[in-house]
Amino acid sequence: MSKYNALKKAEEYSLDLLCVAPNAKPPVCKIVNYGKYRYEAQKKAKEAKKNQKIIEVKEIQLTPQIGEHDLLTKVKAAIKFLQEGNKIKVGVRFKGRQLAHVEVGEAVMNKFIELTKDYAVIDKAPNLDRKWLTCLLSAKPTKK
Numbered sequence: 001m002s003k004y005n006a007l008k009k010a011e012e013y014s015l016d017l018l019c020v021a022p023n024a025k026p027p028v029c030k031i032v033n034y035g036k037y038r039y040e041a042q043k044k045a046k047e048a049k050k051n052q053k054i055i056e057v058k059e060i061q062l063t064p065q066i067g068e069h070d071l072l073t074k075v076k077a078a079i080k081f082l083q084e085g086n087k088i089k090v091g092v093r094f095k096g097r098q099l100a101h102v103e104v105g106e107a108v109m110n111k112f113i114e115l116t117k118d119y120a121v122i123d124k125a126p127n128l129d130r131k132w133l134t135c136l137l138s139a140k141p142t143k144k
Helices: 004-014 034-051 068-083 096-115
Strands: 016-021 028-032 057-062 087-093 119-128 132-139
Touching: 004 016, 004 028, 016 034, 028 034, 057 068, 057 096, 057 119, 068 096, 068 132, 087 096, 096 119, 096 132
Parallel strands: 057 087
Antiparallel strands: 016 028, 087 132, 119 132
């Protein structure tokens, strides 16, 4: 149908001509009430936005000389964050001469990962960037 005939037909019904697929050969259009169409589209978008899950990245900072109980406290907090469905960025910060013994910080990071292994999987392996040894963990997928 020609564009002119389609517009005339839409005007007969007191409706609008909406181009659904303008790139198709020939272009595909339909006759609709545009106000109702927009309302329905907005309603669908709002419903989709309401149903989406927002994942936050929580950050936990450690030091190479962290005490055993302090580490366990950080692990408890991390497990709580993971159970809420958040990701965790774990960082070990080195100051001054601590950079000469990076292996101490790596041991702390590995111990942290070992303590959270039942709840987390490693998204990004530990890597050293200037004064920070960082690692990204996310919650283990739950079995349904």
